[in-house]
Amino acid sequence: xSSALRSIGRSSxxxxxxxxxxxxxxxxxxxxxxxANVLPAPSAVGEAFWKLLWSGELIENIRxxxxxxxxxxxxxxxxxxxxxxxxxxxxxxxxxxxxxxxMIRNIPHLALIPLVILxxxxxxxxxxxxxxxxxxxxxxxxxxxxxxxxxxxxxEMGRIYGMPRKELFLRVILPGALPSIFVGLRYALxxxxxxxxxxxxxxxxxxxxxxxxxxxxxxxxxxxxLSILIYALLGKLADSLARFLERLSLQWHPAFQTV
Amino acid sequence: MTAxxxxxxxxxxxxxxxxxSARIHTPEPAGKLAFSFRNVAKQFGGTEVLQGISLDxxxxxxxxxxxxxxxxxxxxxxxxxxxxKPTSGELAGTDDRRxxxxxxxxxxxxxxxxxxxxxxxxxxxxxxxxAARQKSLEILAEVGLADRGGEWPxxxxxxxxxxxALARALxxxxxxxxxxxxxxxxxxxxxxxxxxxxxxMWLAKKFTAVLVTHDVTEAVALADRVVVIDSGRxxxxxxxxxxxxxRHASPELAFFERQILDQLYNR
Ligand SMILES: Nc1ncnc2c1ncn2[C@@H]1O[C@H](COP(=O)(O)OP(=O)(O)O)[C@@H](O)[C@H]1O
Ligand SMILES: [Mg+2]
Numbered sequence: 415x416s417s418a419l420r421s422i423g424r425s426s427x428x429x430x431x432x433x434x435x436x437x438x439x440x441x442x443x444x445x446x447x448x449x450a451n452v453l454p455a456p457s458a459v460g461e462a463f464w465k466l467l468w469s470g471e472l473i474e475n476i477r478x479x480x481x482x483x484x485x486x487x488x489x490x491x492x493x494x495x496x497x498x499x500x501x502x503x504x505x506x507x508x509x510x511x512x513x514x515x516x517m518i519r520n521i522p523h524l525a526l527i528p529l530v531i532l533x534x535x536x537x538x539x540x541x542x543x544x545x546x547x548x549x550x551x552x553x554x555x556x557x558x559x560x561x562x563x564x565x566x567x568x569x570e571m572g573r574i575y576g577m578p579r580k581e582l583f584l585r586v587i588l589p590g591a592l593p594s595i596f597v598g599l600r601y602a603l604x605x606x607x608x609x610x611x612x613x614x615x616x617x618x619x620x621x622x623x624x625x626x627x628x629x630x631x632x633x634x635x636x637x638x639x640l641s642i643l644i645y646a647l648l649g650k651l652a653d654s655l656a657r658f659l660e661r662l663s664l665q666w667h668p669a670f671q672t673v
Numbered sequence: 674m675t676a677x678x679x680x681x682x683x684x685x686x687x688x689x690x691x692x693x694s695a696r697i698h699t700p701e702p703a704g705k706l707a708f709s710f711r712n713v714a715k716q717f718g719g720t721e722v723l724q725g726i727s728l729d730x731x732x733x734x735x736x737x738x739x740x741x742x743x744x745x746x747x748x749x750x751x752x753x754x755x756x757x758k759p760t761s762g763e764l765a766g767t768d769d770r771r772x773x774x775x776x777x778x779x780x781x782x783x784x785x786x787x788x789x790x791x792x793x794x795x796x797x798x799x800x801x802x803x804a805a806r807q808k809s810l811e812i813l814a815e816v817g818l819a820d821r822g823g824e825w826p827x828x829x830x831x832x833x834x835x836x837x838a839l840a841r842a843l844x845x846x847x848x849x850x851x852x853x854x855x856x857x858x859x860x861x862x863x864x865x866x867x868x869x870x871x872x873x874m875w876l877a878k879k880f881t882a883v884l885v886t887h888d889v890t891e892a893v894a895l896a897d898r899v900v901v902i903d904s905g906r907x908x909x910x911x912x913x914x915x916x917x918x919x920r921h922a923s924p925e926l927a928f929f930e931r932q933i934l935d936q937l938y939n940r
């Protein structure tokens with residue numbers, strides 16, 4: 415019981431600094447130290463939040479952005495995972511594709527924006543493509559690294575005990591690669607939001623990035639700040655979810671054993 | 674050189690114990706062959722690691738293999754376990770892979786599987802579900818880990834992990850157990866405990882044991898027969914006809930230990 419309380423205390427400790435910053439910001443705005451046209455007070459941002467929430471505009475934009483982010487993530491992540499598995503398990507597949515992929519990896523995916531706009535216009539495909547491409551590499555690279563890093567002695571052990579290929583994969587190789595795959599997952603989630611923000615800011619007619627750009631045109635700085643905060647929150651949410659899953663599936667790992 | 678000739682050549686007159694010939698434990702060569710190496714050689718690249726190894730091991734025998742580092746002991750065991758193929762020569766009695774289990778210096782437990790699930794790995798293709806669980810629980814109790822089945826391997830000590838590995842190796846009732854320096858990484862006291870456990874399990878399960886070790890004391894304490902390998906060949910094949918239970922560092926064992934050390938260092 416007391417250890418549970420302590421762990422709640424621990425996890426809320428991380429929120430202390432943001433809360434203090436927020437209070438300081440509000441105080442500085444009220445005292446007139448920060449002009450409202452540079453950075454609105456948190457209370458003003460809060461007001462904007464309520465207004466947009468009631469009009470339904472905020473929810474709709476969050477929904478659209480989240481949907482875009484997740485679809486891109488699923489597409490890019492699935493391809494990256496599949497290729498990572500294939501190249502980790504088959505030398506032939508690795509020799510065929512890995513060099514090419516490593517070459518493409520050196521192109522910053524956001525540098526492709528002009529080309530992507532030429533290909534897809536400003537439609538959904540453009541954003542999906544960019545997010546998927548951004549997510550693909552961290553998942554691919556870390557899945558491949560994870561599989562290549564599986565202890566060969568354990569794999570040999572599985573063979574000695576006559577595990578069929580499928581069982582060897584599910585019981586030895588995949589669990590061994592999982593810590594690395596999670597590193598890729600969390601990194602990919604960060605890239606996912608980053609890519610989406612950029613893509614929506616440049617070309618979109620809905621979504622959070624679009625909302626922020628519209629607000630900028632009408633000099634609604636509180637809405638701009640609100641959009642940025644919501645991006646931060648969504649990013650944090652995605653990361654927390656990934657960490658939760660990580661904790662759940664890596665219980666065996668000494669690093670995750672809290673007791 | 675056969676084991677018999679070597680024991681015969683040495684006189685026991687100068688030792689402080691009676692001639693052990695009357696209490697031979699080693700199964701007589703009349704027993705059934707567990708496996709045999711016939712003129713087996715193994716090369717890696719150009720180098721001959723093993724050459725002309727011929728070895729008949731009888732069912733239920735406890736054989737210790739000793740030799741300097743790099744002399745090919747592990748290679749011998751890997752051939753026995755079917756993990757490598759000999760370059761030339763023949764192995765008999767090792768066709769059914771399920772009959773042979775091998776234990777290494779590292780326990781090689783799956784860190785992401787509970788202890789009980791790790792033991793169940795030893796029943797792959799033999800038993801499943803409740804039956805597998807039951808058998809695994811039984812053998813865990815036999816190695817003294819009755820209540821640790823639900824733990825992660827990472828919380829166990831080195832000796833306990835090696836016990837789990839032993840349980841996993843034995844749960845499927847192999848007829849041959851190959852052990853590649855399984856106690857090499859343990860501290861002295863844990864080693865002795867594990868040696869006793871190994872002997873107890875061997876007596877209870879009646880498998881053929883082939884133990885690679887660099888510890889001569891361990892070899893003579895456990896084995897019916899010690900094979901010394903030197904530059905890829907069998908240099909000595911010595912019977913240890915000492916009754917069990919054996920006492921550590923008894924003069925009888927010291928006698929055999931000295932013979933092996935003499936051979937190893939060409940004294
Ligand atoms: N897979 C391999 N490829 C090449 N050389 C090997 C391989 N395995 C073992 N060797 C060589 O064979 C020799 C014997 O190795 P090993 O059987 O492991 O010795 P031991 O277990 O007695 O210390 C060593 O010189 C080692 O370098
Ligand atoms: Mg070795």
